[in-house]
Amino acid sequence: MSPERDPRTQATTLESPLAATWRPRVPEKAVLVGVGPGVEASDLDELAALADSAGAEVVARVVQSRQDPDPATYVGKGKLEEIHRTLHETGAEAVILDAELTPGQLRNLEARLKVKVIDRTALILDIFALHARSREGKAQVELAQLTYLLPRLRGWGEAMSRLGGGIGTRGPGETKLEVDRQHIRRRIAKLRRDLRELARTRDLKRARRERSGVPQIAIAGYTNAGKSTLMRALTRADVVVADQLFATLDPTTRRVRLPSGREATISDTVGFVRKLPHELVEAFRSTLEEVARADLVLHVADAASSELEAQIEAVRTVLAEIGAGRVPEILALNKIDLLAPGERDRLRERHPEAVLISAATGEGLEELLERAAERLPRYPVRVEVLIPHDRGDLLALLHREAEVLSERALPEGVLVRARVGERVHARIARYAAPVAVAR
Numbered sequence: 001m002s003p004e005r006d007p008r009t010q011a012t013t014l015e016s017p018l019a020a021t022w023r024p025r026v027p028e029k030a031v032l033v034g035v036g037p038g039v040e041a042s043d044l045d046e047l048a049a050l051a052d053s054a055g056a057e058v059v060a061r062v063v064q065s066r067q068d069p070d071p072a073t074y075v076g077k078g079k080l081e082e083i084h085r086t087l088h089e090t091g092a093e094a095v096i097l098d099a100e101l102t103p104g105q106l107r108n109l110e111a112r113l114k115v116k117v118i119d120r121t122a123l124i125l126d127i128f129a130l131h132a133r134s135r136e137g138k139a140q141v142e143l144a145q146l147t148y149l150l151p152r153l154r155g156w157g158e159a160m161s162r163l164g165g166g167i168g169t170r171g172p173g174e175t176k177l178e179v180d181r182q183h184i185r186r187r188i189a190k191l192r193r194d195l196r197e198l199a200r201t202r203d204l205k206r207a208r209r210e211r212s213g214v215p216q217i218a219i220a221g222y223t224n225a226g227k228s229t230l231m232r233a234l235t236r237a238d239v240v241v242a243d244q245l246f247a248t249l250d251p252t253t254r255r256v257r258l259p260s261g262r263e264a265t266i267s268d269t270v271g272f273v274r275k276l277p278h279e280l281v282e283a284f285r286s287t288l289e290e291v292a293r294a295d296l297v298l299h300v301a302d303a304a305s306s307e308l309e310a311q312i313e314a315v316r317t318v319l320a321e322i323g324a325g326r327v328p329e330i331l332a333l334n335k336i337d338l339l340a341p342g343e344r345d346r347l348r349e350r351h352p353e354a355v356l357i358s359a360a361t362g363e364g365l366e367e368l369l370e371r372a373a374e375r376l377p378r379y380p381v382r383v384e385v386l387i388p389h390d391r392g393d394l395l396a397l398l399h400r401e402a403e404v405l406s407e408r409a410l411p412e413g414v415l416v417r418a419r420v421g422e423r424v425h426a427r428i429a430r431y432a433a434p435v436a437v438a439r
């Protein structure tokens with residue numbers, strides 16, 4: 001076989017070595033497989049939603065109740081035969097497992113089942129790859145994919161050869177494997193460098209925002225909870241809303257006016273999921289850390305989900321992992337338009353601190369903003385200033401980037417009592433009201 005026609009060689013010349021082979025041919029028929037004590041078919045609902053978001057068509061679910069997965073093949077021998085039969089009956093071309101497999105399990109399963117075997121991590125990585133739009137998002141996803149791929153190279157090498165056109169299940173020779181490894185390591189190093197550079201640009205932007213003293217609110221929550229819908233309702237930002245998992249990857253930040261008249265920034269970002277692959281948490285660390293630097297986290301949860309409590313827990317676990325555990329949080333229980341009145345009462349009892357909202361109908365959003373305004377840190381400096389009538393720009397600045405406590409028009413100007421941040425203070429300090437006027 002000439003090197004040019006080797007699919008792996010071709011792959012290494014593409015920008016992403018995976019681009020050619022990683023993407024499932026849509027819609028790819030797939031069989032879902034889950035193993036665990038007392039596991040039932042309905043426990044695979046989330047995996048089915050993930051598979052759907054990746055463009056696969058789920059044709060069957062196979063579960064096996066057992067304490068621990070088989071160390072060699074994840075499922076036991078008997079189940080393996082059942083899966084084999086199911087594949088044959090349905091014509092499925094892939095098996096998707098609800099766990100992260102060891103490289104050995106992945107290899108063994110592919111060898112026995114003779115179809116593509118995708119574990120939960122690879123599936124989530126694939127959805128991220130489909131949805132990444134920005135340069136940073138794409139680099140983050142590729143870094144996560146390559147980090148995942150490296151220890152599994154041999155297994156994927158076999159899969160790639162087979163997918164590459166009937167080459168059979170022959171694995172790559174050790175020399176080729178080494179070349180691939182070196183190439184991937186170099187690419188990983190380059191992606192890390194690029195991402196550090198992009199993070200620096202973002203740091204500068206953030207430093208500017210922080211100096212302005214405008215408080216920052218981060219929306220966080222389980223994927224599909226309605227974060228982008230809330231962002232759109234609060235700011236009219238043109239963000240993607242879709243009944244898909246991980247529709248949003250790139251962060252968007254907009255200004256929002258709180259009921260007190262004060263402004264804040266609000267950001268919508270990537271969602272969380274149970275067992276979020278650690279490769280992704282690592283690759284998206286700088287994006288996720290934005291949440292940790294916010295003054296307030298709006299934790300959006302899907303109140304209509306039967307998994308509500310588990311999802312809230314999963315989100316809090318990731319928040320703690322990225323250092324955002326101590327940022328004040330407001331829990332917003334979303335999609336209450338889908339609930340019966342009795343269910344609302346039960347939710348209020350269970351989560352007395354939460355705000356019940358519907359980002360779709362707008363219900364509860366006013367209360368949510370009021371609560372947010374209460375929880376945000378107050379500007380540190382209290383001032384009384386007399387703004388000349390021809391300085392409407394400063395008055396506007398105070399309304400935008402400070403907290404105006406009172407305002408009175410006088411012949412000499414507008415007397416304003418306000419709390420301000422340092423930057424605004426520097427701009428208005430010379431208008432400090434003379435004591436005689438301030439009385």
Ligand SMILES: Nc1nc2c(ncn2[C@@H]2O[C@H](COP(=O)(O)OP(=O)(O)OP(=O)(O)O)[C@@H](O)[C@H]2O)c(=O)[nH]1
Binds near residue numbers: 359
């Ligand atoms: N009925 C109802 N549906 C909602 C509500 N909020 C969001 N949705 C729907 O839920 C789905 C997910 O909404 P998104 O706003 O995209 O969710 P997200 O949290 O941004 O999801 P990802 O970006 O994929 O993590 C969409 O189909 C929305 O129309 C709500 O208050 N009520």
Ligand SMILES: [Mg+2]
Binds near residue numbers: 240248
């Ligand atoms: Mg979204």
